[in-house]
Amino acid sequence: MSKGIVTVDGLQMQYGEVQVLHEVSFEARAGEVLTLLGPNGAGKSTTIEILEGFRLRSAGRVEVLGTDPAEADESWRARVGIVLQSWRDHGNWRVGELLQHLGSYYTPYATAGVVRPWPTGELLAAVGLAESADHKIRTLSGGQRRRLDVAIGIVGRPELLFLDEPTTGFDPEARREFHELVGRLATEYGTTILLTTHDLDEASRLADRIMILTSGRIVAVGTPSELTTAIAGEDEVRWSVGGQGFRKRTADSTEFVRGLFAQYGEELRELEVRRASLEDTYLALVRGQEVAA
Amino acid sequence: MTPRSAAIRAGWRRGLIELRQSFMNGPELVSHFLWPALTLAALFFLRHRDFGSSGLLLGALALPSILGMNAAMGMVAMSQQLTGDREDGTLLRAKATPHGMLGYLIGKVVSVAGSLLVDLLIVLIPGLIIVGGLAVDAAGWFTLIWVLLLGLIATLPIGAVLGSVFTTARAQGLIQLPMLGFIAISGIFYPLTALPTWLEWIGQLTPIYWMGLGMRSALLPDEAVVVEVTQSWRHLETAGVLGLWAVAGLLLAPIVLRRMARRESGSAVADRRERALRSAVR
Numbered sequence: 001m002s003k004g005i006v007t008v009d010g011l012q013m014q015y016g017e018v019q020v021l022h023e024v025s026f027e028a029r030a031g032e033v034l035t036l037l038g039p040n041g042a043g044k045s046t047t048i049e050i051l052e053g054f055r056l057r058s059a060g061r062v063e064v065l066g067t068d069p070a071e072a073d074e075s076w077r078a079r080v081g082i083v084l085q086s087w088r089d090h091g092n093w094r095v096g097e098l099l100q101h102l103g104s105y106y107t108p109y110a111t112a113g114v115v116r117p118w119p120t121g122e123l124l125a126a127v128g129l130a131e132s133a134d135h136k137i138r139t140l141s142g143g144q145r146r147r148l149d150v151a152i153g154i155v156g157r158p159e160l161l162f163l164d165e166p167t168t169g170f171d172p173e174a175r176r177e178f179h180e181l182v183g184r185l186a187t188e189y190g191t192t193i194l195l196t197t198h199d200l201d202e203a204s205r206l207a208d209r210i211m212i213l214t215s216g217r218i219v220a221v222g223t224p225s226e227l228t229t230a231i232a233g234e235d236e237v238r239w240s241v242g243g244q245g246f247r248k249r250t251a252d253s254t255e256f257v258r259g260l261f262a263q264y265g266e267e268l269r270e271l272e273v274r275r276a277s278l279e280d281t282y283l284a285l286v287r288g289q290e291v292a293a
Numbered sequence: 294m295t296p297r298s299a300a301i302r303a304g305w306r307r308g309l310i311e312l313r314q315s316f317m318n319g320p321e322l323v324s325h326f327l328w329p330a331l332t333l334a335a336l337f338f339l340r341h342r343d344f345g346s347s348g349l350l351l352g353a354l355a356l357p358s359i360l361g362m363n364a365a366m367g368m369v370a371m372s373q374q375l376t377g378d379r380e381d382g383t384l385l386r387a388k389a390t391p392h393g394m395l396g397y398l399i400g401k402v403v404s405v406a407g408s409l410l411v412d413l414l415i416v417l418i419p420g421l422i423i424v425g426g427l428a429v430d431a432a433g434w435f436t437l438i439w440v441l442l443l444g445l446i447a448t449l450p451i452g453a454v455l456g457s458v459f460t461t462a463r464a465q466g467l468i469q470l471p472m473l474g475f476i477a478i479s480g481i482f483y484p485l486t487a488l489p490t491w492l493e494w495i496g497q498l499t500p501i502y503w504m505g506l507g508m509r510s511a512l513l514p515d516e517a518v519v520v521e522v523t524q525s526w527r528h529l530e531t532a533g534v535l536g537l538w539a540v541a542g543l544l545l546a547p548i549v550l551r552r553m554a555r556r557e558s559g560s561a562v563a564d565r566r567e568r569a570l571r572s573a574v575r
Binding site: 102109 | 294295296299300302303306307308310311314318378381382383385387389390391392393398557558559560562563566
């Protein structure tokens with residue numbers, strides 16, 4: 001299970017004079033949900049497009065499912081699912097019809113163990129579009145449309161699924177349903193998922209591991225809780241003495257509070273300690289990077 | 294079943310589905326039937342008018358020419374659909390599917406060619422009834438079929454090339470202008486011999502002229518040949534020129550299409566969408 005599904009080593013990307021990715025290296029392991037988190041313009045989409053085989057890199061080594069995506073053939077294509085945010089295609093087609101059609105390209109890739117393509121009815125039910133099977137695609141709402149895109153992305157039962165900013169423009173309910181769907185894909189079907197997002201909440205909800213990318217560099221990698229503790233996010237301590245309120249940011253809040261008691265004893269009131277959140281960590285990282293750059 | 298043959302079958306079905314769709318939605322139905330209806334109405338009123346002193350009827354002369362022109366316009370349809378499909382992500386979807394581009398192209402050829410054939414019948418069948426002066430025998434039908442097939446092989450790949458080179462819907466609009474120019478000088482509405490010699494030459498470079506000529510030779514009585522250049526149906530030349538266009542198109546199209554497909558990515562689609570939205574707002 002420890003076999004690398006995606007291996008990226010020293011990946012660089014340059015558009016003219018502009019260096020978009022600097023020596024990016026990471027690995028995705030089988031069955032995990034790996035999130036590429038970062039602000040807009042950090043290089044997330046460029047990275048994922050290189051892995052999808054849609055863009056040629058400037059330098060570095062990239063392997064996806066054991067193959068360099070720049071030289072991958074159609075049978076590699078059959079093992080990878082892709083969901084983009086800007087698809088508006090096939091508006092005149094009916095939902096079930098398109099799924100059936102696109103699925104038929106995967107028929108020859110069926111194996112004894114894996115049925116390919118995913119039967120249309122079953123798949124529509126899995127993404128919650130069973131009632132929309134006969135609807136024209138242009139009549140779908142934004143959330144339904146995206147769930148159809150996911151259905152198309154997984155119709156060939158890919159080993160690896162790319163999701164690029166999957167919930168942009170979703171209302172909270174659609175977003176929640178979508179998160180549940182992604183979670184099911186990973187746990188029930190063992191699909192390895194690589195997704196990009198600029199939404200921290202989404203990343204921490206979905207990801208087994210998060211990679212934070214800013215200005216073309218990976219600045220942190222870890223599980224959501226690892227990230228929070230490993231990086232010196234500062235806790236916030238509030239208290240009051242003699243009716244006057246104070247506030248202090250500190251990396252070691254326990255030690256600081258011990259000092260407060262020693263100093264003020266009984267006079268110390270309204271003590272409050274807020275642990276660094278993942279959001280603070282993320283913002284600290286992104287800001288630090290911007291200053292450094 | 295190999296992946297390739299699965300894609301070929303999927304492409305064929307894709308073409309039929311798109312063809313059915315184009316006859317099942319309002320705007321496209323209008324374009325399938327409105328233009329033929331207007332064309333037939335015009336021909337109906339022209340049916341008794343003579344062309345010069347030749348004794349030929351203008352309506353009879355124009356009908357086959359128009360059929361030839363419509364078939365040649367498959368080039369424009371192909372080009373526009375390719376551009377549209379690139380803008381909305383259809384092409385990228387094909388690229389993300391194993392052998393999807395193969396299926397896509399087969400589907401496109403089937404749907405564009407199929408739609409042209411149906412349109413042709415929509416004009417031809419009533420045209421044969423209401424416009425007098427046409428004469429079709431077995432040899433005529435044979436000519437009609439080979440000119441049409443060769444003409445499609447000559448024009449559709451060129452259309453695909455145009456669609457790959459001109460990337461936006463607006464640029465596609467610009468293609469229409471020279472296309473109208475070529476139609477004007479291609480002997481569709483008036484025999485080429487009525488034009489100045491240099492225009493006559495330019496007109497004869499286009500596949501539109503030769504498809505029109507081929508249709509006239511198939512559908513008109515033999516006497517009508519007198520208004521043509523060199524007073525001959527020039528079947529050999531028709532096959533030659535259309536064949537040259539076909540070879541050029543078939544050589545060029547895969548190269549240009551592959552180049553275009555290689556450049557497709559999610560951000561390319563998103564960029565175009567953004568540009569389109571911006572210019573729509575302005």
